[in-house]
Amino acid sequence: MSSRQRGNFNYKLAFKLFSSFFFLSAIMDVLAEANGIFALNLLKTLGKDNSKNVFFSPMSMSCALAMVYMGAKGNTAAQMAQVLSFNKSGGGGDIHQGFQSLLTEVNKTGTQYLLRMANRLFGEKSCDFLSSFRDSCQKFYQAEMEELDFISAVEKSRKHINTWVAEKTEGKIAELLSPGSVDPLTRLVLVNAVYFKGNWNEQFDKENTEERLFKVSKNEEKPVQMMFKQSTFKKTYIGEIFTQILVLPYVGKELNMIIMLPDETTDLRTVEKELTYEKFVEWTRLDMMDEEEVEVSLPRFKLEESYDMESVLCSLGMTDAFELGKADFSGMSQTDLSLSKVVHKSFVEVNEEGTEAAAATAAIMMMRCARFFPRFCADHPFLFFIQHSKTNGILFCGRFSSP
Known part of the structure; x- marks a missing residue:
């Protein structure tokens, strides 16, 4: 095979591989959208x-x-x-x-x-x-x-x-x-x-977990084991539905838990009613979120x-x-x-577990000078999604309404 033939062959192979990758990438995007629409309809x-x-x-x-x-x-x-x-x-x-x-x-x-x-x-x-x-x-x-x-x-x-x-x-x-x-x-x-x-990318310290009241409704409260973590997380606030969105990455950052927590004065049904796949994608874009130090309170649940x-x-x-x-x-x-x-x-099952390395990092962060941190306190009903980062596929959907 001449050098020109080899060049043409390599070019054709590269083009074929690129075309195949582009095709699979496109169909994966279509699947993520189909799965997302189906997910929210089911929710x-x-x-x-x-x-x-x-x-x-x-x-x-x-x-x-x-x-x-x-x-x-x-x-x-x-x-x-x-x-x-x-x-x-x-x-x-x-x-x-x-x-x-x-x-x-x-x-x-x-x-x-x-x-x-x-x-x-x-x-x-x-x-x-x-x-x-x-x-x-x-x-x-x-x-x-x-x-x-x-x-x-x-x-x-x-x-x-x-x-x-x-x-x-x-x-x-x-x-x-x-x-x-x-x-x-x-x-x-x-x-x-x-x-x-x-496991969380950064663990919640079990020593900080304590019994708190979870507001099931205006008239009902139930005790939960509330986990606590102060660290840097991606978060945003959607004024349209008066809801905070927080991203908790799992170790390796291949999966994330996305939590949608409405203000206490906003009914979770309002959020669910407004939620479409297009809005979900828009509201959960990591590159559009702020990365800030947050005090996170999240119930332990199964x-x-x-x-x-x-x-x-x-x-x-x-x-x-x-x-x-x-x-x-x-x-x-x-x-x-x-x-x-x-x-x-x-x-x-959602609990405090994480890796030792992440725990060490968390301990260092906890030693910073005391100052005000934004709070994300999930002590009332919220939605949560577990998303696969690479494919944007929604693996799991959930609503935590009552312990």
């Missing part, structure tokens, strides 16, 4: 009862439903694309390639946080699932399409699913499917479970939430998938199929 739907805590993983749910979408056709596919906001990208194979890259990035090993996302489809063994669909689940979603005997071994199938989920979530989610949740008419079960635990998603997804417009006779999953199987169950369970 508003799951959180209609303002007094309840909410916690779920929109990314895990969107990812698992995308597997089902891969086998959907016609109106079933159109409804799913609408609810999941996949129609923004044209809803084609690009979506699945995007999820392939996203899962590789999010589930990578060697991180300084613990994240377990378990997605799997369980199908009735008498239904003949297409090999092309099985292969695509494995290729794009690192997930298997597993056949079970729902007709004659219901309880065994239920326990098998629960055991699989428990193994994938460090034992934190042990009983995903309750007795009676599947029956001999079950044909297809979509399961997604999430377990997350991350949430474990479980949702039967059928009614929620139907209310958002995804109705055909659950109705035999209307559901079209001909890209999955030639048997008439409908989605029998979508169950989502999630677990989060």
Whole structure:
């Protein structure tokens, strides 16, 4: 090969690599937007009862439903694309390639946080699932399409699913499917479970944690273990909704917790009502936030939430998938199929833990001369989001309303 040919070859290779990177970057942006819109729609739907805590993983749910979408056709596919906001990208194979890259990035090993996302489809063994669909689940979603005997071994199938989920979530989610949740008419079960635990980039000192009152409402207060930290954080104030926004990075700064805390005179429902994906992006831009020394008070909490998603997804417009006779999953199987169950369970624990190095830095900061610091006191209901920095994907959404 001549030097000119080598030059052309290198140029073509570089162009191909650049084009591939640009394409994946563009589809990841589209996916982040689709996931974000879906996340906020779910937050508003799951959180209609303002007094309840909410916690779920929109990314895990969107990812698992995308597997089902891969086998959907016609109106079933159109409804799913609408609810999941996949129609923004044209809803084609690009979506699945995007999820392939996203899962590789999010589930990578060697991180300084613990994240377990378990997605799997369980199908009735008498239904003949297409090999092309099985292969695509494995290729794009690192997930298997597993056949079970729902007709004659219901309880065994239920326990098998629960055991699989428990193994994938460090034992934190042990009983995903309750007795009676599947029956001999079950044909297809979509399961997604999430377990997350991350250490703060700078820890809260356990010695500073003390019992304080959390204002659940104007008329109700409950005791919480309130953590305290004085350090430099990114924060901003959105006058439009009278709300402070604080960014708490996890160790390694690959993930952040974003907390939206309205003023005490502002109802959290007002914030939720005004929140759109466009505003979320605008309000949480790190380069537009101030970095300042802040006194942060945050309750220590643990949430474990479980949702039967059928009614929620139907209310958002995804109705055909659950109705035999209307559901079209001909890209999955030639048997008439409908989605029998979508169950989502999630677990989060927020406490003082951090790294020793960060604790040393914090100790030095605490030795500065005493002066006034802005306060961020989360002693009343707030929203929180856990975001993956590199992809801008919202991994988790939550509302802490009551201890």
